[in-house]
Amino acid sequence: MPRAFLVKKPSVSPGKRSWSDLPDHERGDIYIPVSVSPPVLWDETEASTAEVALCLSTRKEHIRCTQKYTQDPHAVVSTAELPSCTTLGQHPSPETERIRSSQNSSYVRSKIKVTTGDPPSEAPATIPSMTTGPPDAVVSPCPTVSAGTSSAPTAGGSYVCQVCQKVFQFQRMLNRHLKCHSEQKRHLCTFCGKGFNDTFDLKRHVRTHTGVRPYKCTLCEKAFTQRCSLESHLKKIHGVTQQYAYKERRTKLYVCEECGHTASTQDALLRHLHTQHPNSAFLRAKVARRQSGAAGGVVLEENSLPSSPLSLHSDDTVGSGEQ
DNA sequence: TGCTGCGCCGATAAATGG
């Protein structure tokens, strides 16, 4: 999908970022952590999170740590052999908390994409009130309000975002798009406090903290957090181009975010979880969801914490595969 | 049965480090 509507934004050195010096609208979608505390879902049998801190003390150290084990064939093959820094859901030690807080200033960086379509010169952090759109298009409401109150599409059959004037063919596309303008429904990383509009985005991000790298190169020992990174590596380093049709879905990989273990089927992942992580948040969430479904859809607070990476597990690796 | 939200995926931008 071409992204011609994307434009570059002047880079800002993350190490020099001073959030207090920036107006809200320039902070973009970087969440300013208020109180980031992980849920109490700790597995006492797991190793100390001090090792996490050691791995995450700086970005450089973090990379060194993850690369060290990703280049170690013994480390990447078996999930149980992964370093403890890949384990989620452990009680944060003071050291870990210190590292996390330090990361807020040195690790998080702005990656704001700006859409074209004649947006306001200074995109405000708060969504402006609705303005008049093109006469033949349905105008989106303020994203901070309900995104589903637009009427049916007009003869043009288009839905227009009033923030950036982008046009969508379907209302649900517009609703989805409005999230990127909204301050609501942020999914917060418990490691660094960064916010995301999508749980999957948060899940991917958390891998940068945990060291989980599900996508492993079969030709060398490198591993990656994102599939596209692996495909890029295969193409550039090994000259292997994946043969996929345009928009063809790759084989789904079921990832255990507890340790990075991957499975080709949901059943295999569940077996792994039952044997290796019987107290995992994912399994607990699965049980809780079953119970909540029986109780009328009440979601347990523990599994609905938006800031918890563990909360991802409830719909994470299973996700659509469960659907 | 259609609508909607959620989650996943992929394309791609941008930053980083060797």
Place this chain on the structure above:
DNA sequence: CCATTTATCGGCGCAGCA
């Protein structure tokens, strides 16, 4: 400069709900 990492966001499948 290039490989890699990380982040953003549109597209889409699926399940739940009215």
